[in-house]
Amino acid sequence: MAAISTRGHSAGDSRGEVLVRPTKSHFERVNVAVRIRPFLPHEGAGGSAAVYVAPGKPNAVVIPSQYDDRDLEFDAVLGPDRSQHEVYDHVALPIVQEVLDGYNGTILCYGQTGTGKTFTLGNADHANWKNPDTAGVIPRAASTLFERIAATPDCEYSVRVSYIQVYMEIISDLLTPTGAKLRIREDPDNGVFLSGVTEYPVRSVREVMHYVDMGNRHRATAFTNMNAVSSRSHALITITVEKRSKFKPSEHEDEFKELGGADATLKTIGQLRLVDLAGSECVKKSQSTGVRLKEAEAINLSLLALGNCVHALAELSKRRNRQSEGASALHVPFRDSKLTRLLQDALGGNCKTALIVTVGPASSNSHESFNSLKFGQRAMLVRQRAVVNEIADYKTMYIRLRSKVDELMDRINELEWELEQKTFENEELRRRLGIEGDADVGHSRKSDDLVRAHEEEKKRLLQFMKQKLEDEVGKLKQFHVREMERQKKRVLEEEAKKRSELEAALDAERAKMERVWAEYEKVKESLRDQVASLKRDMVGRDEVTRQQREADEARQEIERLRLENQNLRSQLDIASSGKKTVSSKSVSLESTERLAALYMRREERRMISSVFEHWKQVVEIHRESNWEWETMIHAQDTDRHSKARDVRANGASVRL
Numbered sequence: 001m002a003a004i005s006t007r008g009h010s011a012g013d014s015r016g017e018v019l020v021r022p023t024k025s026h027f028e029r030v031n032v033a034v035r036i037r038p039f040l041p042h043e044g045a046g047g048s049a050a051v052y053v054a055p056g057k058p059n060a061v062v063i064p065s066q067y068d069d070r071d072l073e074f075d076a077v078l079g080p081d082r083s084q085h086e087v088y089d090h091v092a093l094p095i096v097q098e099v100l101d102g103y104n105g106t107i108l109c110y111g112q113t114g115t116g117k118t119f120t121l122g123n124a125d126h127a128n129w130k131n132p133d134t135a136g137v138i139p140r141a142a143s144t145l146f147e148r149i150a151a152t153p154d155c156e157y158s159v160r161v162s163y164i165q166v167y168m169e170i171i172s173d174l175l176t177p178t179g180a181k182l183r184i185r186e187d188p189d190n191g192v193f194l195s196g197v198t199e200y201p202v203r204s205v206r207e208v209m210h211y212v213d214m215g216n217r218h219r220a221t222a223f224t225n226m227n228a229v230s231s232r233s234h235a236l237i238t239i240t241v242e243k244r245s246k247f248k249p250s251e252h253e254d255e256f257k258e259l260g261g262a263d264a265t266l267k268t269i270g271q272l273r274l275v276d277l278a279g280s281e282c283v284k285k286s287q288s289t290g291v292r293l294k295e296a297e298a299i300n301l302s303l304l305a306l307g308n309c310v311h312a313l314a315e316l317s318k319r320r321n322r323q324s325e326g327a328s329a330l331h332v333p334f335r336d337s338k339l340t341r342l343l344q345d346a347l348g349g350n351c352k353t354a355l356i357v358t359v360g361p362a363s364s365n366s367h368e369s370f371n372s373l374k375f376g377q378r379a380m381l382v383r384q385r386a387v388v389n390e391i392a393d394y395k396t397m398y399i400r401l402r403s404k405v406d407e408l409m410d411r412i413n414e415l416e417w418e419l420e421q422k423t424f425e426n427e428e429l430r431r432r433l434g435i436e437g438d439a440d441v442g443h444s445r446k447s448d449d450l451v452r453a454h455e456e457e458k459k460r461l462l463q464f465m466k467q468k469l470e471d472e473v474g475k476l477k478q479f480h481v482r483e484m485e486r487q488k489k490r491v492l493e494e495e496a497k498k499r500s501e502l503e504a505a506l507d508a509e510r511a512k513m514e515r516v517w518a519e520y521e522k523v524k525e526s527l528r529d530q531v532a533s534l535k536r537d538m539v540g541r542d543e544v545t546r547q548q549r550e551a552d553e554a555r556q557e558i559e560r561l562r563l564e565n566q567n568l569r570s571q572l573d574i575a576s577s578g579k580k581t582v583s584s585k586s587v588s589l590e591s592t593e594r595l596a597a598l599y600m601r602r603e604e605r606r607m608i609s610s611v612f613e614h615w616k617q618v619v620e621i622h623r624e625s626n627w628e629w630e631t632m633i634h635a636q637d638t639d640r641h642s643k644a645r646d647v648r649a650n651g652a653s654v655r656l
Helices: 011-015 084-099 117-121 137-150 205-218 253-258 291-321 338-342 363-379 394-433 437-577 584-655
Strands: 003-005 020-029 031-036 060-062 076-078 105-111 155-167 170-173 183-187 191-195 234-246 265-276 352-359 383-391
Touching: 031 084, 031 363, 076 084, 084 105, 084 137, 084 265, 084 352, 105 117, 105 363, 117 137, 117 265, 117 352, 137 155, 137 205, 137 234, 137 265, 155 205, 155 291, 155 338, 170 338, 183 338, 191 338, 205 234, 291 338, 291 363, 291 383, 352 363, 352 383, 394 437
Parallel strands: 003 155, 031 076, 031 352, 105 265, 105 352
Antiparallel strands: 020 383, 155 170, 155 234, 183 191, 234 265, 265 383
16 A cells, blocks of 8 residues: 655645656647536426537537537537546546646636536535445545555655635635635746645545535535525635655666665655636526625626636637747736636646536526537637656756766767777778779778768767766756755745744734733822822721711710709709798799709700701711712722732733
8 A cells, every 4th residue: 555644734835845847748738528417497307408419429519500500519528418427537537647647637617507517526415425426526536546546555645635715806715714815826936826725634535525525614605596506606626646756777776875865756746626616697597686796796707807818828829829929928817816816827837627618408598508618619729738747856867867878878889889890891891802002092091081980970979978968967057056046045035034023023022012011000000099099088087087086075975964954953853842931032032043944954955956966967977978988999999909900911911
């Protein structure tokens, strides 16, 4: 069983690992297949089809004559009776096999909404991916990859999967739905890629489908009048296959081992992208409103940008075929949409691309079907240059160069041997004919001229081989220098980026500390004011206490006066009871004294009553004032404790 690495990393990290050297390049065009889905119940199943496979032409499609009076030919046309397995074998299998050899491959599904794009890819019934009747391109491609991996145990493979969507011109990661927007980056060596996208290592078809299922749960879908589960975003599933194999030189094995190349490997990286495009939508038919209407507008605009790019690439290919002067100056608007930017390599770049155009057979959708078929016709004109993505290995390159030199030296030895044979045959001919004299001299001169010519040819060939070897060595040195400079530049840029990020983080932390310190000073000042206020409150409380004490003393004085009054009254009663025989003068005196006592008692009671009422009011006022102060002090204590607790919490977070 082949070893499969389980080390996962992001796509952005893998880009800067090594330089990818393109080899074995050749031009080819986009492979386009058309799939016609069966009738739906609301379309009148069993009726005559407006779009169907041309009779006698298995690779042609018949469309209504008002659109085009001729049949449209493609690389393959798959009717409603063709199975998922046949679709995969005709379109996807060749590209999947090329991916394992180090090529980039892309399979796109394009068409009107509700024509079976998601079903063709196998993304609609992902829960039943083992069912042979419904399993689409995704599970079958994963199965092919792992079957081929298992059949090559002498190689080491690393397989990773990622899943993203383009929703209303926003790129998001469906496997880590944090809401962060992914950014498109471009590298001169590796082309267009996404920065920060998550790639998960996988070792089986089940794991691939697990992540596909995980991404589908977060993908944007909705109900419309044309499709119950309409995709509202463009989905891109990327399977990256990294292959490592031992390099075994045919010659110079000892020298190869001395160079430390016993563990040298050939490394290739292939990517398989499965693109489920959202369907073009006629708002009049789907009757979308609100958010659905905005989604439909975004989908149609991105598909329009895709059509413009394909049209420009097709026109570019036509001009190149005619060797037109302005072929290289034609602009391709890849930057008009995030979708076309991501598919830049898949359209006219370093990739093998297959396009599946899905159409419906009903006459009510003839206009949309015709537009989809014309898109496929233009895509067939797009030329691409697919290359094997091989990692540069200096030891391997050196051994390959030495092998070429040895081949050239073998050719030189063969020429020397042929020269010796010709010389020997010449001498034998001279000996047999017995040529003497001038004829012998002339023949000898001709033979000498021939030998000199061979010698000169030998020297010229040696000089040519030497020059070619020096050129190859010089190119290798230049390549090494450029690679070292590029790596150095990249390391410096990464260090500068990290330094700027650390400085930004430090500035943010410093600003945070300053805010916390300012808050601390503010709380400290507030606490100082509260302490001063409490001190003033304590002084007021002391005044209340003093007034309460004075009121208590007044009560005690009133009580003392009342007791004295009672004593006086009792003494008067005793004195009046002992005088039974008095004169009229004595009676008059007693009456006068009685009147005086009554007056004194009345004045005393009035004075005591007024003093008592006054101090009663004072006590009541101070009681209410004391209750208000206590309530205010309690509220201030509670507020002070909560602020102190917040300050301690902020201080703890700062220390962390």
